[in-house]
Amino acid sequence: MTLTPRHRTLTTIGFDADDTLWQNETFFRMTQDRFTSLLSDYADPDHLHDRLLAAERRNLGHYGFGVKGFVLSMIETAIEVTAARVPAAVIAEIMAAGREMLEHPIELLPHARDAVESLAAEFRVLLITKGDLLDQERKLAQSGLGELFDGVEIVSHKTAEAYRRIFHRHGEGPDRAMMVGNSMKSDVLPAIEAGGWGVFVPHGLTWAIEEADAPEGHPRFHELPDLGGLPEIVSSLVEITT
Known part of the structure; x- marks a missing residue:
């Protein structure tokens, strides 16, 4: 059976940019x-x-x-x-x-394109990043991924309230949304606090300001070694709720 968005627990997936999709x-x-x-x-x-x-x-x-x-x-x-x-x-x-x-030329990280392409076919996918507007727009344009996203949000800070606004604006709210990124502090914790899922994909090099403890045991927290396993995680969360 093909599930329509209204039958899914998860309809919207947000991706961080720097050190999640490309090197930074x-x-x-x-x-x-x-x-x-x-x-x-x-x-x-x-x-x-x-x-x-x-x-x-x-x-x-x-x-x-x-x-x-x-x-x-x-x-x-x-x-x-x-x-x-x-x-x-x-x-x-x-x-x-x-x-x-x-x-500096953009260098996509392993499985970045495949993961976004795969999920864009079935879900609403967003790019949610912070940083300098012009630089982030340049990197997105050079990445070749821009046409895959249903929306792009470049924000000053990634907070629970910011995720709530974004996932309400582009989807059915944070409780049916997921955020994927390499920052525990900015990508995972506030997304879970907002009511969504948070998927941590560590990069190996992490800015000290972005470090935070993982919410071990939280039912909406997942960790992957790279983006290659993301479609499987997403598939496991999509289920009939009616």
Whole structure:
């Protein structure tokens, strides 16, 4: 029997973008290594990492998520650790590194296209991401996945209320929706809090600000090693409710 949307417990699936569908944190780590090298005369790597992370935490409310905020935090950290004596050439190198990040080709993660294509044939699929608007639009366009999504939401923060609004706007509400992503803090926990399912697909490299404990034992929590197993998880949740 073919199930129509009104017969399904699950009708809408949201996908995170960065480090769920394509590489992202890898390029941040590469740039951070470059930053560390530029300032090696002023601070050791561990100290510099801690100072940069502290700056990123302070600046999230001002600059949001994404490359531009990261670059500004690197510049701020460089000024701090050099007691405002950072050479102009170093600032120029940091800015050049940021531009390179904004121009880096998209690298899809394993099974990303297959998973989205497979589920788009039967479900309403959404891209739900945060970060700089222009950069996220660029990455989506270059990914070749854009035409597969029924909706795209680029938000400042992923909260339970944000998921409720999105899943009501694009679907039948969060209780019939799923969010898939690599961030426990942003993709999984708030989606479950909103009433939906949360599927954690760890990337291997996780920004410290996105780390959180898993909701072990929660009936709406699932974890997969990669996106290859997502269609099977989804299939197990689709059942007749009438």
